[in-house]
Every structure is written in structure tokens, then in C-alpha cells.
Amino acid sequence: MADFQDKFEKICIRYFNDVFLFLKKLSKDESIAEEITSETFFKAMRSIDTFRGDTDIRVWLCQIAKNCYFSHLKKQQGLVDINDIEFTDNIDTIEEQIINRSDAMRIHLLLHNLAEPYKEVFMLRVFGELSFKQIARIFQKTDNWACVTYHRARNKILEQMEANNER
Structure with a gap:
């Protein structure tokens, strides 16, 4: 278990900033990007055993991040302030x-x-x-x-x- 945690911690350290910047660009909101980046790595940790390795891990993480962001948008749908558009x-x-x-x-x-x-x-x-x-x-x-x-x-x-x- 400690070996898995060490490996996953290294993945987090290496790719956290990439995922954060991806989400910041996507959302145009730093606090949303921070929140969803954390959620992304939590989901990645829970499903790391499904990662087949046929794509770059950064791409896999960004795909999880994108899906988390879309889920966030669905939750927020209808809560959009007209002044923000x-x-x-x-x-x-x-x-x-x-x-x-x-x-x-x-x-x-x-x-x-x-x-x-x-x-x-x-x-x-x-x-x-x-x-x-x-x-x-x-x-x-x-x-x-x-x-x-x-x-x-x-x-x-x-x-x-x-x-x-x-x-």
C-alpha cells in the first residue's frame, strides 16, 4: 500500500500543475480550477487501476479533469448570473x-x-x-x-x- 501511495504521490507532484493550468484555461476561474484539480486527482487515485497506459498519463488526467469540469457545469446550469455572460x-x-x-x-x-x-x-x-x-x-x-x-x-x-x- 505504501508503494502505491508513493507512486501516486509522484504522479500528483509531476502533473498537478499541468492539470491545474488546463482547468484554469478551461474554466477561466482559478478557484474553480483548484477545486476541480483536487477532485480530478481524487478520482484518478480511485480509478488508477483502470488506466491502461495506451495514452500519456497527462492526457488521461486531463480527460478526467474535463469530465469533472463538465459535471461542475451541469450542477451550475441555471445558476449563471446574466452579468457574467x-x-x-x-x-x-x-x-x-x-x-x-x-x-x-x-x-x-x-x-x-x-x-x-x-x-x-x-x-x-x-x-x-x-x-x-x-x-x-x-x-x-x-x-x-x-x-x-x-x-x-x-x-x-x-x-x-x-x-x-x-x-
């Missing part, structure tokens, strides 16, 4: 739409239905703020592959938004 007239890029809280959930739903590896590459780039070089390393591919895959994912999301008249 930012309205803009002309949003050109998907990255700018993610910043807008009123559009974020629709984009997350579209992203959720996106096929792999597009979904994971997009999330790592936008939410994880990883470089194409880092993404390429995770997938054991070239930097160019990561860049092309990201742009294809972005285009697929934009096409879905246009088809749904959500843009």
Missing part, C-alpha cells in the same frame, strides 16, 4: 468562441462527438495549450501531422457549427 457581435475563430461562455458548451458538445484523434489533438492544443511538437510526441507522429490533424479537427467543428447555424 459576455456578448460579442463578431466572433471569427473557434478559439475566441471558447472564451465566450455562452458558446463554450455548444463547442464542447460538438467536440465530444468528434472522432479520434481529432478530438484529443484539438483538446491538447486548445485546452492543454500544448505545442504541435508536444502533441506529436504524445502520438509518436511528426509535428506536421499534429498541425494538420488540429486544423482538420477545427474545420470539422466549424462545419458542424455552420450546419447547425450555430456560428
